[in-house]
Amino acid sequence: MIPGFSSRRRFNDLSEQEVLALAISSEEDDARIYRLYAERLREGYPASAAVFDGMAEEEDDHRRQLIALHRDRFGEVIPLLRREHVAGFHARRPVWLIENLGLETIRAQAAEMEREAGAFYARAAAHARDAATRALLGDLAAAEAGHRDTAQALAEEYLHDEARDDEDHAARRQFVLTYVQPGLAGLMDGSVSTLAPIFATAFATQDTHTTFLVGLAASVGAGISMGFTEAASDDGQLSGRGSPIKRGIATGMMTTVGGLGHALPYLIPHFWAATITAIIVVFIELWAIAWIQSRYMDTPFLRAAFQVVLGGALVFAAGVLIGGG
Known part of the structure; x- marks a missing residue:
């Protein structure tokens, strides 16, 4: 829990800067998870590992864009805000459980990660009162939808029928x-x-x-x-x-x-x-x-x-x- 917070924050109570900080930390977490997936699969499933490497790079690119936006609007200091600090925010599976996941489970969980993130931002944008906040959340939802498109493109590039079989x-x-x-x-x-x-x-x-x-x-x-x-x-x-x-x-x-x-x-x-x-x-x-x-x-x-x-x-x-x- 963040020092000074008596409980988890509600998403609707976050400022635009805090929403941006939450997005930055979420992108960082997802990139780390995709790299762990890639490492877990690299020896036995190199084509799928390449897909997750590409997805991690895509998350890194979005994180850099979000950091640049934060720097332009709010300066260099990014608030410490993570998923576990916000009530109702989508959770991620603990790192130590990754070793127990099979190939299809990992593929399905990656798709679910992108779906949950996109749905969360879209839902939050629909309930936002401030126009600027709504625009920001809409951009984040679009970014997550873009992640899914990137994942599909990477899968088509690396996971051709023979490799998947x-x-x-x-x-x-x-x-x-x-x-x-x-x-x-x-x-x-x-x-x-x-x-x-x-x-x-x-x-x-x-x-x-x-x-x-x-x-x-x-x-x-x-x-x-x-x-x-x-x-x-x-x-x-x-x-x-x-x-x-x-x-x-x-x-x-x-x-x-x-x-x-x-x-x-x-x-x-x-x-x-x-x-x-x-x-x-x-x-x-x-x-x-x-x-x-x-x-x-x-x-x-x-x-x-x-x-x-x-x-x-x-x-x-x-x-x-x-x-x-």
Whole structure:
């Protein structure tokens, strides 16, 4: 908070000089964000990085124009005024979250940044009482619209169809390596490996409460084990599989989900109602795994279905035989 201000200022209470100072600091912030985007994307998506480099230069140019205007009208000293000092002003995502954004999210957020800035200035201009202030805010809104035109022109220059296709393919591959592949491994392990202990307990005891506790313990234990194993097995630096923490979380969560799917039906107190429900859930789980393999891992659906359903059926049969023996 600015010293001497008891609360955030209302936009309508700002002087023309303060509006200009706010515009200058906003342009500076946006240029910095675009450069961070460019640095984040440079290695894997050079064409998109070039687009954001160009957008940052455009923001710098507008900032220089605004500073020149401030110098002509109000002198050299620019008031310290930033977004967080003004109530209702559009916020920007914290810098440390940029590392977690994917390519399409970054593209979408950049477009949203320009849209929000333009809409804010246009809305403020419509409510301004002073003619000079209204003109100033209208100029700022037009400048933001110009930013969007520049972004489109840069995208057409650097992101031709082949470059965009290459980058989209690289983004999809990274998504598969970081989330889908580890998550699928976890889902398969959780769904298949817990079949035997859950159904063995169910048929041995015919006690739904005990079966649920065994299933819960097996699912959570398997999730923790698989998550730590995935995170510790590969730091992602050489393989390019991405953050070990992200992969570990994806694997651990999906392993737990896979086991809980057929453990939760045993919250039903009636044994056969719970068991039939659990068998239906297992059937759905196995076919879902086959679909994910076909959709993301380019495995023919019938082959994936045969492998998963056959493996699951064998483990299920082993559990029933052991529990009923």
